Amino acid sequence: MKRFGVSMEEELLTAFDQLLEKKGYNNRSEAIRDLIRRWLVEDRWEKGKGKVGILVIVYDHRKRELSTRILKQSHHHHHLIVSTLHIHLDKNNCLEVNVLRGRPSELRRLSEALIATRGVKYGRLVPAPSGEEP
Template structure:
């Protein structure tokens, strides 16, 4: 581990300490590490360097739309290697919300999420990608048979 020393003006240091407290960090080092991980991860996603990710895809859809629920389920079955869990809730007489937990190659996860959001009858959709790096020999990306 390396030790870094940084200088901040008083106003920025106070604002950082308030943020740290608000988010429940025990110390500045942990807060800085998390900020750096998030920034580096987002940079990797933006540049295409992030090879693997986990993601949360949430969308609202009209369950009266002809065959939409079936099409959405079919998309998930067609991509069973990416979609690892789904939660479905009824939010009104017409609308449902689903959240799908995804994992896999970043490009494939993005393509799947965009295909779901583009389905006719999906009213609102958003995907949050979280870059991850699997360690050699781990089963993070392998499904158990």
């Protein structure tokens, strides 16, 4: 491990320390490492090097043809979808967690298509580490 000093305004450091406590970190170093790792994952994605993403969508299965349309899209892109977790949130709403693997541009395109499908109430693609990051 290498050590380095960080200069920061007192106000910013206080806010950081309060956030660490809230998030359950025991020390600043671990929090800074996590922040850097997250930044690296996002940077890899921007460069088109990321390979894994998590897509969350929420939709009302009663909407006409919606489940069928989502299923059709998913099968069409079966090579990008590693796994899907379907949760029946309540009587009407379904939450789906899709683990995607592929080129970021492909994952974005698939996610945008699913999120833009009429009746999908919520959708978010989260870049995830592929394991190749430091």
